[in-house]
Amino acid sequence: MRFPFALTAKIAKYIIGQKIRGKDKFATVLQLEPLHTCNLTCTGCGRIREYSTSLKDLMSLDDCLGAARECGAPMVSICGGEPLIYPQIEALSNGLLNDQKRVVYLCTNAMFMRRKMRAYLAREFSKTPEAVEGIIGKLQEAGVASDKDAAEIRKGPKDASAPVMEPHDFFYWNVHLDGLEYTHDLIVEREGVFKEAILAIRMAKILGYQVATNTTIYKETDMREVEGMLDFLSDFNVDGHTISPGYEYDAAKKDMVVRLGLRGEDFFLTREGTREKFQKLAEWSEKYTILGTPIYHDFLAGKRELECSAWAIPTRNIAGWRGPCYFMAGAGHFPTYQDMLQQVDWSKFGVEPYSGKPKDPRCENCMTQCGFEPSGALSSRLDDSWRNLVYNFGPRPKGTGRGKEVHAYNGVTSGRGHLTGAQVAKPAASPAAHAVAEPASIAA
Ligand code: SF4
Ligand code: SF4
Numbered sequence: 262m263r264f265p266f267a268l269t270a271k272i273a274k275y276i277i278g279q280k281i282r283g284k285d286k287f288a289t290v291l292q293l294e295p296l297h298t299c300n301l302t303c304t305g306c307g308r309i310r311e312y313s314t315s316l317k318d319l320m321s322l323d324d325c326l327g328a329a330r331e332c333g334a335p336m337v338s339i340c341g342g343e344p345l346i347y348p349q350i351e352a353l354s355n356g357l358l359n360d361q362k363r364v365v366y367l368c369t370n371a372m373f374m375r376r377k378m379r380a381y382l383a384r385e386f387s388k389t390p391e392a393v394e395g396i397i398g399k400l401q402e403a404g405v406a407s408d409k410d411a412a413e414i415r416k417g418p419k420d421a422s423a424p425v426m427e428p429h430d431f432f433y434w435n436v437h438l439d440g441l442e443y444t445h446d447l448i449v450e451r452e453g454v455f456k457e458a459i460l461a462i463r464m465a466k467i468l469g470y471q472v473a474t475n476t477t478i479y480k481e482t483d484m485r486e487v488e489g490m491l492d493f494l495s496d497f498n499v500d501g502h503t504i505s506p507g508y509e510y511d512a513a514k515k516d517m518v519v520r521l522g523l524r525g526e527d528f529f530l531t532r533e534g535t536r537e538k539f540q541k542l543a544e545w546s547e548k549y550t551i552l553g554t555p556i557y558h559d560f561l562a563g564k565r566e567l568e569c570s571a572w573a574i575p576t577r578n579i580a581g582w583r584g585p586c587y588f589m590a591g592a593g594h595f596p597t598y599q600d601m602l603q604q605v606d607w608s609k610f611g612v613e614p615y616s617g618k619p620k621d622p623r624c625e626n627c628m629t630q631c632g633f634e635p636s637g638a639l640s641s642r643l644d645d646s647w648r649n650l651v652y653n654f655g656p657r658p659k660g661t662g663r664g665k666e667v668h669a670y671n672g673v674t675s676g677r678g679h680l681t682g683a684q685v686a687k688p689a690a691s692p693a694a695h696a697v698a699e700p701a702s703i704a705a
Contacts, residue, residue, distance in 0.1 A: 263550060263657045264501065268364055268431060275335040276639065286572045286602050288334035289635050292587050294578035295320045295353065297342040301370050303449045304517065305479060305528060307510025308342060318579045322349045326356050328577040329363060332598040336364040338435070345373040351424035358429050366435040368475065370454065374434060374461035378468060379414055381425040387417040396468070405464040428469045433500065435473045436462055440486050443671045452673040466497050473501040473552065478538050480530050489667040491549045496664025501552040504542065505630040506535040506561070508588040535628045536563030548658050553630065555652050556637030556645050561628055569611030569624065572602055573635030585610045587631040589623050
């Protein structure tokens with residue numbers, strides 16, 4: 262199956278249950294931001310800029326778990342900031358998985374993933390040292406653990422009673438990857454992040470974790486490179502990919518102007534630009550395990566219209582429930598999810614489906630997953646429901662086996678700015694260094 266049966270069935274059962282109860286607005290995925298602190302400063306990130314005054318503030322563990330209970334969403338995406346910096350991330354993740362039986366996506370830039378997995382192995386070593394010795398051997402053979410890492414694991418846990426992040430049927434590492442090495446390191450504004458992310462993904466797959474990736478598409482994104490990245494990742498048996506258009510955060514645009522001397526319109530996509538970029542998404546979903554629904558994929562490619570259902574993917578952070586959506590707090594923050602549902606005037610957000618006129622100027626170019634993916638998943642049209650069923654319960658693509666043809670490690674960058682910028686030392690002297698192997702369909 263494309264996605265694990267238990268997981269897909271759990272979510273389908275929840276949605277059907279809500280519809281039978283006659284609820285017209287309910288949460289499907291909670292975007293939980295326990296903190297906004299991050300170890301990176303990615304160019305297009307609105308989060309670390311918009312909440313830059315509260316980077317030291319954290320939600321308490323009780324508040325985080327309470328938010329999930331309150332909205333009832335079967336899936337929780339723990340994001341931020343970088344959630345692995347959150348001091349109680351293990352207790353939070355385990356509480357959601359084991360006590361509340363949620364599906365958990367932990368969105369990470371992967372810089373601390375291997376450390377967390379070593380902590381899990383150290384705990385296992387104290388219980389079954391021989392089995393873990395075998396795993397250490399595999400990790401070292403794959404080049405994802407050093408002698409120092411192996412010694413650290415063999416020391417056992419610092420605190421045997423401390424929770425760890427272990428593989429679980431309903432747990433996914435969701436790794437941020439915006440392209441191959443050159444592009445990704447440019448966008449995250451730090452060298453070495455791509456290499457570390459790939460090491461972490463490979464280690465996670467050896468240890469039996471489920472791994473997804475999330476990729477944001479910008480105006481300058483070369484979709485052939487993204488296709489190459491998916492080929493590369495399919496060799497590691499990555500379990501799913503989210504690909505969505507970037508949202509033009511005001512705070513990120515201002516930061517570009519001030520810090521990088523760039524214009525936001527050169528970086529973020531218009532609706533028309535999004536449709537052009539996503540033309541091949543339906544074709545890709547036959548080859549790669551693309552998360553989402555075929556209805557949303559059609560919307561991104563401009564084959565149909567959808568209305569915004571931002572209430573289905575609510576965001577909770579230190580300031581409260583962010584209305585109307587993850588991307589903008591145009592309606593403010595609310596103390597409870599129910600308050601947000603009742604007090605936001607939902608008719609004022611999104612885009613008129615037929616005229617394409619934005620109901621709010623900040624919605625004009627938005628085709629993001631948080632707004633429109635649930636509209637595809639919750640569609641009451643019978644043909645849509647059937648397509649969603651066939652897609653989600655259908656066979657998993659086998660992978661293209663073309664990862665080795667991709668020049669994934671195509672050169673690091675100066676670590677500041679992005680491709681639109683003049684500041685970036687583009688690899689002009691050796692253009693082959695950041696070329697992506699042409700997929701056969703393009704090369705032919
Ligand atoms: S890793 Fe995520 S939270 Fe951190 S700066 Fe980048 S996009 Fe923002
Ligand atoms: S269209 Fe986009 S920005 Fe506007 S409310 Fe919906 S998700 Fe938010």
